[in-house]
Amino acid sequence: SAVISQKPSRDICQRGTSLTIQCQVDSQVTMMFWYRQQPGQSLTLIATANQGSEATYESGFVIDKFPISRPNLTFSTLTVSNMSPEDSSIYLCSVRTGTDTQYFGPGTRLTVL
Amino acid sequence: GESVGLHLPTLSVQEGDNSIINCAYSNSASDYFIWYKQESGKGPQFIIDIRSNMDKRQGQRVTVLLNKTVKHLSLQIAATQPGDSAVYFCAENTNAGKSTFGDGTTLTVKP
Numbered sequence: 001s002a003v004i005s006q007k008p009s010r011d012i013c014q015r016g017t018s019l020t021i022q023c024q025v026d027s028q029v030t031m032m033f034w035y036r037q038q039p040g041q042s043l044t045l046i047a048t049a050n051q052g053s054e055a056t057y058e059s060g061f062v063i064d065k066f067p068i069s070r071p072n073l074t075f076s077t078l079t080v081s082n083m084s085p086e087d088s089s090i091y092l093c094s095v096r097t098g099t100d101t102q103y104f105g106p107g108t109r110l111t112v113l
Numbered sequence: 114g115e116s117v118g119l120h121l122p123t124l125s126v127q128e129g130d131n132s133i134i135n136c137a138y139s140n141s142a143s144d145y146f147i148w149y150k151q152e153s154g155k156g157p158q159f160i161i162d163i164r165s166n167m168d169k170r171q172g173q174r175v176t177v178l179l180n181k182t183v184k185h186l187s188l189q190i191a192a193t194q195p196g197d198s199a200v201y202f203c204a205e206n207t208n209a210g211k212s213t214f215g216d217g218t219t220l221t222v223k224p
Contacts, residue, residue, distance in 0.1 A: 004156075033211070042202060043157070043214040092156050100145055102212055104156030 002027055002095050004105035012111045013083055020079045021108045023093030028073035031096040034066070037107070038089045046091075049076040083112045125221045132190040134218045136203035139184060143205035147212065148177060148188045151200045160188070160201075190220075198222045 003026040013019050023032065032049040047055040047068055055068035070076040080087050093105040126132045138146070144165040149157035163170045163177045163186075170177050176189040186203050200219050204212040 042216050045211055045213075048211070094156075100206060101159055101162070102147070103159065104149075106154075107156050 001101075002029060002097055002103045004093055004095060004103060006091075006093055006105040006108050008108060009106065010109040010111075012113060014113055015084055017083055018079055018081045019083065019110060020077050021091055021093075023076045023078070023105055025074045025095050027097075029095040029097055030073070032070060032076045033094040033096075033102075034068060034076070034078045035092040035094060035104075036089045037092060043092065046078070049078075080110065083110075085112045088112045122216065123219045123221070125223060126193050128193060128195060128222050128224050130193055132188075132193045132197070132220060132222075134188045134190075134201050134203075134220065136186040136188075136215050137184060138186060138203070138205050138215075140205060140207065140213070141181075141184065143207055143213075145206040146177070146179060146186050147204045147206070148175075148186075149202045149204060149214075150197075151202065151217075153199075157202060193220075193222050195222045195224060 005024045007022045034046040035043040036046055037043045045058050046061045046066055047057040049055050049068050049070040051070045051073055065081055067079045088111050090107040090109050092107045094102055096102050147162045148160040150160050151157045161172045161175050161177050163179050168179050174191045178187045190197055198221055200217045202217045203215045206212050
């Protein structure tokens with residue numbers, strides 16, 4: 001299994017600002033993902049964070065809006081840039097270990113005013 | 114496009130009864146399916162998985178059934194307890210290793 005922590009756990013931000021969310025895993029993992037979960041809805045994959053190279057974004061998500069870093073096999077950051085109220089969501093970090101099992105962090109609850 | 118969906122958005126059961134949560138998927142190429150439980154304020158937690166070469170898999174109090182003919186997945190929870198109250202998601206994995214999530218079913222267990 002993998003233990004995942006995220007910082008911050010929640011934040012309230014002003015429109016037009018940016019927030020960087022950190023994800024730390026207790027072991028080296030090959031695959032890390034970032035998801036968004038809007039209130040009362042399911043999870044939507046934003047991107048796959050690739051170690052040492054640019055993240056792979058899903059349709060509807062772009063690097064300028066959601067820049068991602070992954071400097072090593074245990075850490076990644078997601079930045080939500082130039083925020084608007086529509087960005088209010090829970091942002092979840094997820095990892096896949098050697099098996100197909102996927103683990104999730106506790107999430108970062110973001111409110112944009 | 115591919116999609117994974119759930120038949121019912123909410124399910125209410127009496128404590129001690131069995132629960133059945135259903136899921137329909139549309140991508141016949143998916144070969145791995147997972148059920149997650151998400152409690153309020155927490156991230157999804159892995160419950161049980163099944164590969165496409167199986168039609169049934171059992172865990173502790175949970176069973177997952179896969180019917181590839183009709184592209185249907187179900188999660189059975191035996192002797193449902195108040196601690197089982199949560200939102201349950203099914204997810205399917207493609208060859209790229211990405212999980213596509215269904216809409217979620219809210220399970221409420223009445224004491």
